[in-house]
Amino acid sequence: MDMLELKNVYQSYHKHKPILHGITLTIKQGQFVSVIGPSGAGKTTLLRLFNHMACPVSGEVWVGGLRFDTLNGQKRRQVQHRVGMVFQDFCLVEESTCLQNVLNGCLADMPIWRVLSGHFPARVQEQARAALQQVGLAEQEHALAASLSGGQKQRVAIARALLQKAEVLLADEPVASLDPMTAQQILVLLRKLQRQEGLTVVMNSHNVEQAKKFSDRIIGLREGKIYYDAAPEQWTEQDFVQLYGRGIS
Numbered sequence: 506m507d508m509l510e511l512k513n514v515y516q517s518y519h520k521h522k523p524i525l526h527g528i529t530l531t532i533k534q535g536q537f538v539s540v541i542g543p544s545g546a547g548k549t550t551l552l553r554l555f556n557h558m559a560c561p562v563s564g565e566v567w568v569g570g571l572r573f574d575t576l577n578g579q580k581r582r583q584v585q586h587r588v589g590m591v592f593q594d595f596c597l598v599e600e601s602t603c604l605q606n607v608l609n610g611c612l613a614d615m616p617i618w619r620v621l622s623g624h625f626p627a628r629v630q631e632q633a634r635a636a637l638q639q640v641g642l643a644e645q646e647h648a649l650a651a652s653l654s655g656g657q658k659q660r661v662a663i664a665r666a667l668l669q670k671a672e673v674l675l676a677d678e679p680v681a682s683l684d685p686m687t688a689q690q691i692l693v694l695l696r697k698l699q700r701q702e703g704l705t706v707v708m709n710s711h712n713v714e715q716a717k718k719f720s721d722r723i724i725g726l727r728e729g730k731i732y733y734d735a736a737p738e739q740w741t742e743q744d745f746v747q748l749y750g751r752g753i754s
């Protein structure tokens with residue numbers, strides 16, 4: 506099944522500065538796709554199209570078989586709900602516990618009085634604990650996010666997306682601020698969730714070696730256009746060099 510699709514998408518934040526130029530691509534359900542390319546190529550913008558944080562100037566954005574860019578209100582929120590996102594800087598509420606941060610993943614489903622009072626049904630709290638267990642943080646549910654290491658924070662952010670029951674995880678440089686060992690552990694976790702849960706993962710990365718190791722497919726973006734799109738083993742050293750316009754170390 507096609508989970509994500511862009512049809513001839515153009516995007517720009519300012520009239521005279523186009524960012525994405527006629528992008529067409531399809532991502533199958535359960536694929537792990539890395540998007541790589543030089544700074545400013547449009548990688549984050551491309552990811553944001555899939556949760557409506559960026560809107561196309563023209564073209565179509567499809568999520569789970571639904572035309573997404575033209576949806577509004579409740580219908581748009583329903584689709585957004587299927588798409589989780591994790592960021593380089595984790596985006597947690599630092600003064601809240603791990604469990605509370607995970608529970609934030611289902612705020613959109615809760616009546617306003619529960620959001621304001623912070624009282625979540627026991628069933629949802631159990632699901633949040635199960636999500637923490639899935640990411641290996643069962644013991645930390647009462648710890649404040651501020652007291653966690655970077656790797657642990659990213660695990661909490663992933664658990665939050667799991668509680669949201671996201672079918673797609675957009676990961677914007679998810680391990681860029683982590684040490685190599687912790688980065689590897691987080692990528693192993695993402696790969697495991699992709700395989701076990703059928704999660705579709707789209708990850709922006711500046712690390713070619715990680716993209717090669719963990720992805721089913723690598724999309725190379727350069728100046729807002731797809732430069733090359735293939736399985737990691739099809740990419741040659743020359744392709745990477747040309748994508749970045751220089752040698753990679």
Ligand SMILES: Nc1ncnc2c1ncn2[C@@H]1O[C@H](COP(=O)(O)OP(=O)(O)OP(=O)(O)O)[C@@H](O)[C@H]1O
Pocket residue numbers: 518519524542543544545546547548549550551
């Ligand atoms: N909210 C915004 N408003 C205006 N311009 C923006 C906005 N977000 C991004 N841009 C511009 O769009 C271009 C592409 O940015 P984007 O973040 O998508 O690239 P990127 O490939 O992810 O870069 P990097 O690897 O450095 O994170 C850049 O020139 C950037 O300055």
